[in-house]
Amino acid sequence: MNIEKNICESLIGTLLGMDGKCKDSEKARLDMQHLGIRKDQHPVVENGKYTLPPSLYSLGKDEKIMLCKFLEGVRMPDGYASNIKRCVDVKACKVSGLKTHDYHVILQKLLPLVIRHILPEDVAKPLTELTRFFNAICSKELVESDIEKLSSSIGETLCRFEMIFPPAFFDIMMHLPVHLAEEARLGGPVCYRWMYPVERYLRTLKGYVMNKAQPEGSIAEGYISEECLTFCSRFLEDIGTKLNRPERHESSAVNEPPSGLSIFGSLDYSKKGCKVEHVPRFDMLRMRHYILSNCDEAVPWINEHKEQRKNISACNVDKRHREHFVGWFEDEGTLCRRED
Template sequence: MKQNFTLRAAILWTISDFPAYGILSGWATSGKKACPYRMEKSKAFWLEHGCKVSWFDCHRQFLSTDHPFRNSRTAFCKNKVEKGAPPHIMSGEELWECVKDLPKATDGPESLQRLKKEKKGWFKQSILWELPYWKHLRICHNLDVMHIEKNFFDQLIHTIMDVKKHTCDTTSARNDIARYCKRPQLHLQEDDRGKEVMPRAPFALDKAQRKILCEWVKELRFLDGYASNLSRCVDMQACKLHGMKSHYCHVFMERLLPTALRELLPSHIWNAITEIRQFFRDLCCYTTSVGDMERLEKNIAEILCKLEKYRWMYPFERFLNHLKRKIGNKARVEGSICNAYITEEIANFCSNYFEATVDTTTRDLGRNVNADVDSIVDDSEIPELFTEDSGRVSNEGKTWFLDEKELECAHLFVLRNTGILGEYERKFKDYILSSRPYLRREEVMEKCKAEFSDWFHRKVVEEDTNSDVLRALCMRSFKRVRTWKQIFVGGFNFHTHAHGKHKSTMNYGVCVSSEDGGEGMNIHELYKLVEVNHTKKYPKYDPFVLSYQVTQVYYASYPSLKRDRVQWWAVFKTQARSVVDAPVDLEFLQAPSPQVHATLCPPNDIPDYVVDDDDDIGFIVSSDEDDEFSINSSDSDEDDDIDVLLDDSSDDSSSDSSDDINE
């Protein structure tokens, strides 16, 4: 029976980049008042030589009141200390009081032009305020981390690699640095011919370093389905990276950046870049808690500046691309998309009534994923390792015969991982300790494990047990086995080293959890970065693992002009594309996270630039009450001098502060 009904939709929030944020909210996102938090109290200033608005040194106000960066007069704007407090975040009701009398876009261009001339920051009243619930929402607008991360990475890598027309380190920037900062090493200098030259900045790579970084990126290999081939984005002639899409920037920013720059940049610059990378990675994780968000909000003030809340645009971008592919008639674009979308919806609805064995679009599990198959064996006594999904292989494989050492090790590995022989292991320890009392109970299985299989076989025969499982376990396996060069398990695609060493992907990195760290592995104390010495080998003979207990890793060397770290590889642990590490228990999100997070380096590890004592004649006090002491805080952008508050007691009242993976 057909019935008509009223379909109602609600707008929960908007997701956009920063320019579109201004269109949706009605607040101008350009000029000195572009910050939607500071609004009219913005401390942004106009760069005389750069001819643009700058928010340099506007982030110290978000630091804790006792942070040493607040009193530093050399690391930021010269002779300026920060005493201001973070801005008040206005509620929806407070914002409504600000915009309720503003003209709307439907009121005509004349009213909007008058509002723009008043320079209040608002240029219209958004149509979203007509929604009765809009002013009661906790979050109305979200910034898209996809665009922000790409823009941030592009500016960062182009500046580090000193790419012409893309770097932020220009002659205009150096002239502005000379005016606003105490960094004489970065000032423009004259050569013998009287021509101004730019001394190389400590954060910029020279030509040899840029070349070796490009060669490193060109030789990178990732897992199957993890990332595209980055070698296509390398220009060896110009020694630069180009044409990097959002996902390329995402992978490079959150995974590769610390490894790529660790041996090329000074340690204090590498620390700052690594902390920014860690912030983006923590922000983009699948699961988070209230404590994690509070930690990120505190850290980002020290790393860079206060950022707003984010949400992903990746699903929407991919869905729009999916709709574009449905265009069959370019003369009727909208109708073509609608017809194709309705047909797809009908097909997906009907596919739900097919048999479970029928492969449909809605049941497509994705790359490297195995379908769940119910076990035909229903016996609670059978160990888990025989009932778990062991993966699927690509072909029939080859026959292989195990030698005595491999056969003994395989049998012992199965016995130790069944999980049902706890009673027999205790009896075996008592048996060994009765004849060797000098051993400790904890050392029995480690030093006498080679005797366990034979003892277990004799014990089962003596007891004459009725358990078919125990009788089967005490017998050794056949020497004849079958081997494969490729297997799909747990959402991963594994290759043997011989099979995958010449491929463009790296699928032979296997990770198994263990309590033994070993001397061939290092974990960075602050940032928890893992590296292994690939020349070291595991001393014990233990070649077998359970397929459903392994995860995948990939390795990358360090690009460096030196040869002292050739033996060390950075290790990157990955997660299967089909797996979302989301907790089922909702209380988990409110509980303290047991994970050990990366921490920030101490503020004193960031050195200040060397300055002349003669220039230190006073300092500026910046606060919410005294905004006139901020740089170029007046409406005029033509002032040539910086306002300096002289105080003879400044030297006494202020101080100069320098700026698990288990393999």
């Protein structure tokens, strides 16, 4: 938990150049000058002040704004993460006030999506490998052969980090991931050992305390009241309670029987905050392929198309499937309508 939080905090602080969080400071560049490494990144003295040359991971103003806007615009289901938008300051290009679980979500789910557009491939690739490592460590099931691969790959990933980031970036937290794979092999999946659910429940109990002079009694009374309300709400089918109310981001027709394709069953059809954009044809094809690939009704056609690609050639089946499936699916649909 804390390892993941500290690593993500260092990454975001360094990418955004945040005061107090950035590991690429003037002292870090002077350390490289003292060690005689990366001469192209040594500080330059101009008018009696140090000027830091840009490095591979340095972001311009536009890239920083893009990263902050991405974090600000993310909408997540209730209970998945806190409201990250309130912690992002787009104008100042600063992120503050995030909880440990917020860093967990950003590092594993959000950061890989945005770094590929704002960082060069030499920097984005090891960052993506690090996020995949934490994703694999936090999975519900772990295979011993996969753990051995993770244990060997994390060392190579950190070596790539050392070739990119300054020595000041590597505190003790950046070296601890080397031991996480072996720890997962001995202790089991991380998701059954971390403190997120315990801390969340402690926050709930803390909310019961109305009389700070007697916190134990307040927690006991609050717990009993919560149990009573939960018991009564199970018998009130026609009244909206916290047990049967839909989530904020679900559509108003969430309790109605689904119609059409299953992938569109839980979408939010409200027009709040929507805008019309012209999407390039390549992006449109990728969107259509994503929708069809995640639609249960299209599974027979997906399997049929992959089998056809295999019969033609066994090389790059998935790649050729992504490139040609949408057009092939349209032709099959047209043919079926003609036969009907």
